[in-house]
Amino acid sequence: MELELIKRVYFVGVGGIGMSALARYFKKRGCQVSGYDKTRTVLTSVLEEEGILITYTDALASLQEEYLVKNEETLVVYTPAIPKDSILLNYFRDQGFDLQKRSQVLGIISKGQFCIAVAGTHGKTTTSTIIAHILTDTGYGCTAFLGGIATNYASNFLIGDNDVVVVEADEYDRSFLTLHPDIAVITSMDADHLDIYGDAAQLHESFYLFAGQLKEGGTLFVKQGLPMTAGITYSAGMNSMVQSGNIRVENGDFVFDYTDAGVTITDIKSMLPGKHNVENTTVAIAAALRLGISPEKVKAAVASFRGVKRRFEYIVRDEKHIYIDDYAHHPEELRACFHAVRQLYPETKLTVVFQPHLFSRTKDFAAEFAKVLSTVDELLLLDIYPARELPLEGITSAWLLDQMSLAECAIYTKDEVLGYVTEMQPELLLTVGAGDIDTLIQPLKNILTHV
Template sequence: MELRNIQRVYLVGIGGIGMSGLARYFNHLGCMVCGYDKTETPLTDALNAEGMDIIFTDDASLVPAEFNEPNQGTLIIFTPAIPQDSAILNYFKANGFELYKRSQVLGIISKGLFTVAVAGTHGKTTTSSLITHILTEAGKDCTAFLGGIATNYNSNVLYGGSNLVVVEADEYDRSFLTLYPDIAVITSMDADHLDIYGDHGQLTDSFRMFASQIKAGGKLIAKQGLPLNHECATYTIGAEAADAIAHNIRIQNGSFYFDFQNGDTAINGIEMGIPGLHNIENAVAAIQAALYLNVTGNMIKAALASFKGVKRRFEYIVRTEKHVYIDDYAHHPEELKACIASVKKLYPDVKLTTVFQPHLFTRTRDFADGFAEALDMTDELLMLDIYPARELPIDGVDAHTILNRMQLADKHLLSKQEVIKRVQDLQPQLLLTVGAGDIDQLVEPLKQAFGYVE
């Protein structure tokens, strides 16, 4: 499949964050873009408003006639999250279409371009968005495919005119092995997706394969301590030794500041436009990538101060003297620990109420002890039932699998409506919602429960 030949694109699962970015990209190129998703969301509403035709019924008869038969001008993209019994998915299979995953299409787009790819079990969306923002602010006209909505651009895709592309490289289903980057960043390699990989060793091997695919003369940037067995520039925060470090981390007037140092460059007094120790760590990786691309320290410093973050990544929903409400995508124990620790550091003397929705039965089963340990860091927990996503229930695995392992006394299993009612009645001063399922549907109702209505 050659990019220049593509005239029509159909995306099965168009409403996903990665898939929607591809939809926007091909729509921008002038292609006919259509798709299916099971649920109408604000993101699919936005795609419709941008001129894309989307259906929400899994009925192959609703697929436009332009997609009746395979040809060089037609591209069909699917997400592995779509059930294998999907009528539309099987329509394309039965009629001889070649189906491409999102990652394969990113490989087609990035072929021949200077590619910066960011991988990791967590941290990759913010890090890739930080790199994109620094390059954009420095006048380097990059294209970018992000795993979240970058607040500065209100989009998950940027359209550049240069040969430079930034992509978020997804390890799920080994998808990132379709990429051959010039610069690669690996933020983390914690055990995850064990329903795909089987064990942590297989996941580690996959990351090592990704690292081995960097082009000759390319650069690898990796968090200090990752077992990659590849030459790389390491990064970290605090006192630990690495090739690039953030040190002298402090909070001034509610904002995080730090100093950056690698073997050649020192950038002092960097203000982060977003909070969180984990985001300073992400910023160190982004700075190192930007330095490889000849961005100056002053440009980097200015860009980090103006970075507004990514939707659902430590996003302030309410921030007043009376209430603080933060929403985050964290859905792995290590992400939860980092998020809760950052909230506690910012608001050390305020009771933290956390609403958490576990994501996937297998992840809950595999990491129940880690989730319990992370959630014990909060002061009050309002737990929702597991969001199943692509999975069927597993006997004996539910929200109690985590709750029963916790030491925290102030914990409650509630429905979404019960969470809204509790917040409305108790008006917690500090609220955090976390999870990767449909917990985002609670954001506006909880905001209204505090009395903040736009």
């Protein structure tokens, strides 16, 4: 479908972080935009305030008349997370509407533009958002479709007046193979989504294919140590083509030096904690320099970047309590998150509330989850968040708990978590997970700040 032909768009699953960015894009283009989602959230409420009509009923009666009959000017976008028995999705399919996944639509939008695509089983949201911020803050400009809410802009969508587009390239369901980037970044290739890929080898094959989609003359950045033979390697504290070194913590900020074949930038300050975020920032700097942005402007932009919502986000930080929330839901993400916390608060007892995400992921990585979760001081474990999955026999939070070596750990309901925090008032609290654990954030903040 040609972009210029699209006059109206319907989103089945409009409340998703990636889908909502697309909805905002088409609204900005002047298209009629509507959609469905299962439940009202803070994000869908904001979309409604922006003029996007949303229904929370999966029924034909909820459709506007314009979407009942197939039209060449109408695009229907859906997320694979929508159940296969969805009434609305099946109606559009049966009527022969042009149905596209989010990734396919990103391919349509980025076609003919200068595309910067960031892929990886983790790190892609933060990295793509840093790149988008550097381009925006320096005045270079870009249009960006992000997988999280950028704190600087309170949005997952940025619009620029040039032909540069920054996208988060999602490996789930091989979605990123619709993109043909000018600059591609691969941040990680750890086994994940094994319900889709089956094994790590198949996942790696998808990343090889993604790298092969690079436009002629394009640039590929690959984190040092990944099983890729092509590309410019980057790292923090390792011997790579692009690297950061002299990493230290000063007044709560991470400070480091950047070096590549032709540029050195010293004393770069970043609000983002942890070596993994130094690496994310390193490749973002490399991408920005590739576009000809001056080192001085890049350094200033990095210092002003305030992060992404639910990515090591400080909820409470006062003399009595530190409360951090993070989206980490894979063992490697948890390990990086815990390490960053320990670097900043090495002497403080760490209390963690974790919600496992997906029965299949919990089953596939149980040993790794048990090992990394056992490194905290105290664990409050919630039930597994099913998302798109049905339960798997025997795969429960209790089953996972039995594999841990940590003494201070138990299963809690959300209400029990609130009661525990009210009574114990932990000095250092961390909530982690990709499900609906975010519904605890405001109540926990209220408890710790005595609102």
